Amino acid sequence: MFNLYWADESGLPAGDRGVAYGDGLFETIRMHGDRGVLLSRHLARMVRDAGRLGIPVAITDLRKACTAAVSRYADRFANKENDCGWVLKLTLTRGEGGRGYQPGSGIRPNLMVSASPMAAAPFTFGAAADVSRVPLTVNPLLAGIKSLNRLEQVMAAREITGELFEVVMSDSAGNLVEGTRTNLLLRVPGVWVTPPAKSLAVAGILRQWVLEKLRAKGEVVEERAVSIGDVLGPHCEGFYLLNSVIGVVPVRRFAGQDLPADDGLATIFNPLDLLE
Known part of the structure; x- marks a missing residue:
């Protein structure tokens, strides 16, 4: 399991290894209401690639975080003129701990969740x-x-x-x-x-x-x-x-x-x- 942070609150702690060293990964997912474009593939890639980095995370926990994000953010982007949906961003880091590049032992991963409006495409014919x-x-x-x-x-x-x-x-x-x-x-x-x-x-x-x-x-x-x-x-x-x-x-x-x-x-x- 990870520590969950919301970007519109405090965000990640200053000692987070993602902030200090880029020690983590992220996914950006196009959302419309409570559904996401290729959502399962995004979450599966995050789990797979986090494993390559040695950061433990379960897809069930990521799905719970997405459900919480929908409850928190979806209504903010609903019923807008020319609605293009919204963008959900999941940032997973190794967590906080360990001075220098070598991670400390027993670190718990951090997940920061943020949302933003989906910009309209700035082109028509290419x-x-x-x-x-x-x-x-x-x-x-x-x-x-x-x-x-x-x-x-x-x-x-x-x-x-x-x-x-x-x-x-x-x-x-x-x-x-x-x-x-x-x-x-x-x-x-x-x-x-x-x-x-x-x-x-x-x-x-x-x-x-x-x-x-x-x-x-x-x-x-x-x-x-x-x-x-x-x-x-x-x-x-x-x-x-x-x-x-x-x-x-x-x-x-x-x-x-x-x-x-x-x-x-x-x-x-x-x-x-x-x-x-």
Whole structure:
């Protein structure tokens, strides 16, 4: 079991290891009323990846925290004009204790719960994106975990200005890996292409769900490196950004070049169809 904290009250204690060292992980879940988009998958990922970090947590306890959050927050975001729902954030840390990097013994995890309104999508016919100047380095031990260590993404996100919706980060070889808050999906003739999970800082919930559904429909999906040339070249039929809060976002302009923009995938994979 964990200590439960509400962000609109005191928040986490100053000695929390998540605050001091980024020793923890988080989930952001799109909510509508008392239901969440792919909620079970979010909670299962938190349990799995917390285990990789050596932080004990049970999915039953996380579900209880979500139920309490719905009771606390859902009515605050109900019946609003142009209601887009709300966003539930769960931040799980190793807890409080241990001076320096080495954790103390007998530490009890902390869970901080917060909520915010869901922002309306700022695009209609696709979004503009660019290549970030900030490289992305993925430690194999932490690959895919939505950990609290997000400084590279913070630095890259500072480049999002003007009409840009997102910037895409590259690895040391110059291959496109992921956006600051999104995973990538490219359509070329007869094939869907996405960077492999082992190369990702965050292996997104919606990314995995979309790949499963495409394969179930008989579509060919390849997990391989994606170059800038793949996106800007003549064979690109569509470039998409995936995030379980904002859904599937077609990119209409990338690195200053217009792309074929098709919202068909975004229509098929509507987050509101995935509430549970």
